[in-house]
Amino acid sequence: MSSSPQPEPPALAAATAMFVEVLVVGIGAITASALLLIALIGPATTAKLAPVTGSSAAAGVGLAAAYALGILIDRAADTALTPHRRQLRTRFFPSNTAYAQARLRLADSPVLAARADYARSRMRICRGWTLNTLALTFTADLAMLRYSFEHRPLILGATSALGMATAFGFYRAWRALTVTGYRKLAEQTTLPAAGQPVPAQPQPGSVAS
Incomplete structure (x- = not known):
């Protein structure tokens, strides 16, 4: 009795990793959007809307938006980074x-391809969070300007410095x-093909013919 076909684990893992990767970047973006909204509507309206944000519907909408x-x-x-990336690739x-x-x-080596995909996933997260951190820093400063609290100039300066450094x-x-x-890809794809003999190294004291 034949079993029903199952999804290939590598493809399923890749799809899951891509979903998580996009969501990780999106969480930062939706947080920056929320800070911008707080800066626009002010403290009073924010306090009125706060209970709504704890509902299940709001959580679902937030996840989809993220x-x-x-x-x-x-x-x-x-x-934004494509010109620099192409320059590095050359x-x-x-x-x-x-x-x-x-x-x-x-792609002919599944193990190496999987490692390269994992490295590219980390690269894309860092790339997205470069933009996210700038947006979070800007919107956090705007939101704090709508509130009155002690040492606000110091906290604004520290937030801006930390955000830019991050x-x-x-x-x-x-x-x-x-x-x-790029370096690993170049090294891994310029190795001798399977079955191709590696040139013998001359031994000390041998005489070349």
Whole structure:
């Protein structure tokens, strides 16, 4: 009796990882959107709307909105960093054709391809959170300007400095992951093909013919 076909674990894992990746980026984006809304409507209206945010309906809408915003932020961050990414890629691949061929050769090794996908997932999260952190810093400052509390200038300055430093940290992490990914791809796809003999190394004292 034949069993019903089951989804391939690698494909299912990749789809799950992509969903989580977009959601992680989207959570930051929807938080920045909420801070912007607080800055626009002010403390009094925010206090009136606070009980509504705890409902199940609001949680469902928030989750869907976070996923949708995650897609937008990912595309926006990719567009902003594409020129720099292409510049980094030219260190290891002279043309788009060479890069595409290397990606095709890497696909022949499922283990290496899975590792590369994991590295690209981390890269995309860092890329999205570079933009997220800038948005969170800006909207947090705007929201705090609508409230009166002690040491507000000091807290605003500290928030801005911390936000800018964190955004730079995410950018540096994205850059390091991108360079490492290209370097490993170049190394892994230029190895001798399976079954091809490796040239013998000359032994000390031997005489070349």
